[in-house]
Amino acid sequence: MKELNLQEIRQQLDVIDASLTELFETRMELCREVAEYKIQTGKPVYDREREQQKLKAVTALAHSDFTRKGTYELFSQIMTISRRLQYGLLASHGQEMDTGFSMIEDLKRENVRIVYQGVEGSYGHGAARRYFGPDADMYHVKTMEDAMTEVEEGRADYAVLPIENSSAGAVSDNYDLLVKHNVYIAAETELSINHALLGREDADIKDIRTVYSHPQALMQTSQYLNAHRDWKQISTVNTAVAAKKVAEENDRSQAAVASEIAGELYGLKVLERSINHNKNNVTRFIILSKDPVYRKGANKVSICFEGVHRSGSLYNMLGNLIYNDINMLMIESRPIPGRSWEYRFFVDVEGSLSDAKIRNALKGISEEAVSLRILGNY
Known part of the structure; x- marks a missing residue:
C-alpha cells in the first residue's frame, strides 16, 4: 500500500x-x-x-x-x-408561535397597588419604593407566595419580589412559585444590599448569642457570622421581620441582620455596619403582573421548560438559541416535584417577543420540550 x-x-x-x-x-x-x-x-x-x-x-x-x-x-x-x-x-x-403576550408603551404607575413580602423597612419595601416611588400605594404580606396570590387574584396590580443576588445566587423558591402561579414578569429593578448587625440600644457585640435574618442574608454575611462560633443563626421570612422580632422580644442577647433603615424603623442600634462579605452586593427584584404584557423596548425574555428525560435533550433545545444567534444570559435548574432526578430549566435570553428570531427559537424549543412557559419579557 x-x-x-x-x-x-x-x-x-x-x-x-x-x-x-x-x-x-x-x-x-x-x-x-x-x-x-x-x-x-x-x-x-x-x-x-x-x-x-x-x-x-x-x-x-x-x-x-x-x-x-x-x-x-x-x-x-x-x-x-x-x-x-x-x-x-x-x-x-x-x-409562528403565538406567545400570548401584548406589547404596551409602559407599565401603569398611577392608581395602582403594589404588594411586597415582609414588613416596612425590608429590602422588598426598598425595591418597591425604588421602582414605583415613595408615594405609591404599597402594602406587605407574610410570604413570597402570598404576594403572588395577591396579584393573581387581582387585589394588587404588581408584586415586587427578589429573584437573584450577586453573591448568594438565585432565590430558588421564587422560580418554583413562578411556575405554580399565573403571573408574569413585567419589569425588574436592582437594589444595593448593605447588611448591618442590629441589636438593642443597650446591647454590645459581646452580649450576642442568637442572630436572626432571611436565609439569603445569612449566606451573604456568613464570613462575618461564622467568625463568631458561639452565635446561633436562625432563619426568618424576611430581614425586616428579623429586626422587628429583636425589637419586640427585647432580649439583649439577640441581634438581626438587616438594613440600617430597618434598624431606625424598629429602634435598634447598629452594632456593626456593612457585614456582607461582598461589598458589591446587589439583589435583582422582579415586578410581577397578572397580565402577559411587555413594554416597548424590552430586551430580556425569561422562559422555563421541561425536557424529555434522555441524553442530548437539553443540548438540542438550547441549540435553537444558537441557531437564531440569541445570547443566553442565565440558566438555572430546579428539581421537578415528584419526579426524582428530573429537572425544570429556567433561562433568560437577550431579545424581545417582537423579534422574529426569538419567536422562532421559542417555537423550536416548544416543539421539542415536554412543556414551555414564557415567564416574561422586560
Whole structure:
C-alpha cells in the first residue's frame, strides 16, 4: 500500500469535505420541500418516531462501534438543523408561535397597588419604593407566595419580589412559585444590599448569642457570622421581620441582620455596619403582573421548560438559541416535584417577543420540550 504523507491526506479530506458540503446543501433543499408540504397539510415539523427510525437505519450502515456512535450524533445534528430550517419557513408563512403576550408603551404607575413580602423597612419595601416611588400605594404580606396570590387574584396590580443576588445566587423558591402561579414578569429593578448587625440600644457585640435574618442574608454575611462560633443563626421570612422580632422580644442577647433603615424603623442600634462579605452586593427584584404584557423596548425574555428525560435533550433545545444567534444570559435548574432526578430549566435570553428570531427559537424549543412557559419579557 502506498504510503501517504500528511499533505496528501489533507488533500483527500478536502475533497471529501467539499462533497459533504454539496450533499448537505442538497439535503437542506429537500428539507425545504418537506417544509412546504407541511405548510400545506398542517403537519407538525417534529416527528420523533420518524427521526428515530431514520437514525436507526443510518446507524446500521456504519461498521464499528465508534462510527456507529458518530453517525448517530452526526445525523441527529443534521435533523436538528433541518427542523430549525423548517420552523423558519413556517414562520415566514405566518405559522409562528403565538406567545400570548401584548406589547404596551409602559407599565401603569398611577392608581395602582403594589404588594411586597415582609414588613416596612425590608429590602422588598426598598425595591418597591425604588421602582414605583415613595408615594405609591404599597402594602406587605407574610410570604413570597402570598404576594403572588395577591396579584393573581387581582387585589394588587404588581408584586415586587427578589429573584437573584450577586453573591448568594438565585432565590430558588421564587422560580418554583413562578411556575405554580399565573403571573408574569413585567419589569425588574436592582437594589444595593448593605447588611448591618442590629441589636438593642443597650446591647454590645459581646452580649450576642442568637442572630436572626432571611436565609439569603445569612449566606451573604456568613464570613462575618461564622467568625463568631458561639452565635446561633436562625432563619426568618424576611430581614425586616428579623429586626422587628429583636425589637419586640427585647432580649439583649439577640441581634438581626438587616438594613440600617430597618434598624431606625424598629429602634435598634447598629452594632456593626456593612457585614456582607461582598461589598458589591446587589439583589435583582422582579415586578410581577397578572397580565402577559411587555413594554416597548424590552430586551430580556425569561422562559422555563421541561425536557424529555434522555441524553442530548437539553443540548438540542438550547441549540435553537444558537441557531437564531440569541445570547443566553442565565440558566438555572430546579428539581421537578415528584419526579426524582428530573429537572425544570429556567433561562433568560437577550431579545424581545417582537423579534422574529426569538419567536422562532421559542417555537423550536416548544416543539421539542415536554412543556414551555414564557415567564416574561422586560
